[in-house]
Amino acid sequence: MTETAMQRDRAATIFEKGKPGRRAFTPPAVDVPERPLDELIPRALRRKQPARLPELSEPEIVRHYVKLSRRNFDLDTGFYPLGSCTMKHNPRLHERVAGLAGHARLHPHQDPARAQGALALMWNLERALAEIAGLPHVSLQPSAGSHGELAGVLLTRAYHADRGEQRRTVLTPDTAHGTNPATVTMAGYEVVKVGTNADGGVDLDDLRAKADAQTACLMLTNPNTLGLFDPNIEEIVRIVHEAGATAYYDGANLNAIMGISRPGDMGFDIVHFNLHKSFTQPHGGGGPGSGPIAVSATLAPFLPQPVIVRHGGEESNGSHREFDLDFDRPKSIGRLRGFQGNYGCFVRAYAYICSLGATGLRDASEIAVLNANYLLARLRQLGVTELLPPAYDRICMHEFALSGAPMKRELGIRTLDLAKRLLDHGYHPPTVYFPLLVEEALLVEPTETETKETLDAFAQAIAEILSEARADPEIARGAPYTTPVRRLDEAGAAKQPVLRQAL
Numbered sequence: 001m002t003e004t005a006m007q008r009d010r011a012a013t014i015f016e017k018g019k020p021g022r023r024a025f026t027p028p029a030v031d032v033p034e035r036p037l038d039e040l041i042p043r044a045l046r047r048k049q050p051a052r053l054p055e056l057s058e059p060e061i062v063r064h065y066v067k068l069s070r071r072n073f074d075l076d077t078g079f080y081p082l083g084s085c086t087m088k089h090n091p092r093l094h095e096r097v098a099g100l101a102g103h104a105r106l107h108p109h110q111d112p113a114r115a116q117g118a119l120a121l122m123w124n125l126e127r128a129l130a131e132i133a134g135l136p137h138v139s140l141q142p143s144a145g146s147h148g149e150l151a152g153v154l155l156t157r158a159y160h161a162d163r164g165e166q167r168r169t170v171l172t173p174d175t176a177h178g179t180n181p182a183t184v185t186m187a188g189y190e191v192v193k194v195g196t197n198a199d200g201g202v203d204l205d206d207l208r209a210k211a212d213a214q215t216a217c218l219m220l221t222n223p224n225t226l227g228l229f230d231p232n233i234e235e236i237v238r239i240v241h242e243a244g245a246t247a248y249y250d251g252a253n254l255n256a257i258m259g260i261s262r263p264g265d266m267g268f269d270i271v272h273f274n275l276h277k278s279f280t281q282p283h284g285g286g287g288p289g290s291g292p293i294a295v296s297a298t299l300a301p302f303l304p305q306p307v308i309v310r311h312g313g314e315e316s317n318g319s320h321r322e323f324d325l326d327f328d329r330p331k332s333i334g335r336l337r338g339f340q341g342n343y344g345c346f347v348r349a350y351a352y353i354c355s356l357g358a359t360g361l362r363d364a365s366e367i368a369v370l371n372a373n374y375l376l377a378r379l380r381q382l383g384v385t386e387l388l389p390p391a392y393d394r395i396c397m398h399e400f401a402l403s404g405a406p407m408k409r410e411l412g413i414r415t416l417d418l419a420k421r422l423l424d425h426g427y428h429p430p431t432v433y434f435p436l437l438v439e440e441a442l443l444v445e446p447t448e449t450e451t452k453e454t455l456d457a458f459a460q461a462i463a464e465i466l467s468e469a470r471a472d473p474e475i476a477r478g479a480p481y482t483t484p485v486r487r488l489d490e491a492g493a494a495k496q497p498v499l500r501q502a503l
């Protein structure tokens with residue numbers, strides 16, 4: 001293939017490839033009596049024109065998508081220390097289990113009587129998550145962490161309304177993930193920001209001043225988005241409860257504490273899990289995700305419906321129907337989505353929990369924390385932290401925030417330049433410019449699934465980029481050089497994506 005033909009092939013969308021009439025599959029001849037189309041689908045519901053679908057051979061389809069997949073960065077090809085996102089390895093065993101026909105081919109409309117195995121799995125997963133959270137009641141319905149947040153804040157609203165109260169505000173620390181204030185606004189509340197103290201935790205005086213009779217809830221991540229565990233957590237929850245508000249635990253960072261500490265024991269009323277983070281699911285590209293919530297007995301009546309119930313025993317007609325869906329929940333906030341949630345995520349999360357067990361989950365969290373502290377120590381040893389100091393110099397949990405402010409001042413390169421240059425070294429950059437209160441922030445989350453050699457090599461790459469920038473900052477400023485696209489106008493790319501590019 002000449003270079004021009006290769007460029008043309010790369011630029012073409014799947015609709016421009018193939019030929020009219022070309023097929024990837026030849027179905028066998030029909031061996032049952034054919035019925036007139038009008039009998040099968042009424043004329044009024046049928047298309048006027050056939051759908052305009054790509055017409056390609058199977059190898060053309062395979063090549064198209066394999067080439068596209070190779071133009072992206074993914075966890076299977078390289079280290080992906082994206083802070084706050086827990087990009088850890090997804091064990092292949094889970095894919096085998098989720099791919100079993102009984103799971104993968106179960107129709108979501110199946111009658112519960114014939115989906116007992118799936119309901120049993122969901123019931124068991126709920127019990128396991130309840131145990132991990134230290135809160136007794138679980139809903140698997142929410143489809144993302146942010147969806148779990150929305151469920152939790154709607155539960156809070158229903159709880160206050162049930163007591164005849166209408167409150168106006170929700171407190172969030174200024175380190176909060178952006179989805180927290182967004183959720184608050186979507187649920188019809190006003191955001192009130194609480195400041196951060198010198199140790200990177202919640203400023204207790206500010207919290208005391210702001211928690212009042214208008215406060216519906218406090219939403220808090222612990223460890224927070226700086227990767228720091230708040231030692232005042234019990235006092236924080238006490239202040240919030242004294243104001244009559246609920247305490248919501250954003251469990252996106254649960255990877256640091258599984259099997260070690262429990263949000264319920266810290267006093268929280270509601271917690272969400274990101275199954276697609278701590279409990280290993282392939283994530284990215286917008287989903288599918290899963291953000292179950294666990295709540296206290298007080299909030300259980302408001303959980304989304306239907307709720308999975310276990311009656312045990314025999315039906316009056318002799319059939320065995322142990323699990324069911326209960327729609328009779330008069331105080332429920334209602335359904336949050338169609339069907340019961342992203343079932344494939346439930347299977348993978350349950351497989352993960354069963355294969356690790358309680359001690360394995362604890363080990364996973366301990367190694368996540370150890371890896372983050374090891375990487376930080378290694379960066380220190382290589383002198384990197386002189387230009388990229390930790391935002392708060394404490395033992396971190398599963399991630400840590402560095403500030404690129406001295407690097408910008410002394411070498412003239414920004415965090416974004418360093419991030420782009422890391423791509424040329426074969427690493428996905430850490431999260432940049434978040435949390436917002438850290439100048440030129442770089443949030444690094446290595447996860448427990450990476451080896452010491454990978455962490456060492458990553459630290460070395462950062463050291464090399466800094467020493468290269470000392471000699472010639474233009475190299476980092478022009479990076480990346482080895483990726484399918486160079487620097488994008490990131491705001492423009494989100495608003496007006498260009499889906500093809502000749503290279």
Ligand SMILES: Cc1ncc(COP(=O)(O)O)c(C=O)c1O
Binds near residue numbers: 145253
């Ligand atoms: C701390 C925190 N809270 C909430 C979320 C939202 O989770 P999701 O992306 O599943 O909506 C994230 C996601 O990165 C997070 O890091």
